[in-house]
Amino acid sequence: MLRRLREVTDPVTFSFDGCPVTAERGDTLAAALLAGGIDTIRHSVVGDQPRAPYCLMGVCFECLVTVDGVQNRQSCLMEVRDGMVVASQRGGRQVLQGNR
Structure with a gap:
């Protein structure tokens, strides 16, 4: 498991799958x-791994999430x-069907 080297001094709180997470302002998600x-943070399209x-x-796309919908x-x-x-x-993203 990873851990921070320093204490969080400027905290922000967000939710992940309904659970609160505290982070340092400026951290990447x-x-x-x-x-x-x-x-x-996700399951693969093929095999649900x-x-x-x-x-x-930003190269591998293993970190895909849904943010604010x-x-x-x-x-x-x-x-x-x-x-x-x-x-x-x-899995893959959901495609919304519009009126045709």
Whole structure:
């Protein structure tokens, strides 16, 4: 498990799958989730295997989450915000059907 090297001095709180998580202002979402002890943030499209942040620089797409209702956000490229609502993803994104 990962842990912070320093105490959180400027905290923000967000939710992940309905549970509160406290992070340092300026953390990326992926880093905040890992530091909060969350090691599975999505499940793969093929095989439904657990996935976690891997490269932490926007290349691998293993850190996809739903943020404030928007799917497929790369958590390693997003800064945490107070009150943010984050949800894990399972499989591929859902396509909304519009009127044709």
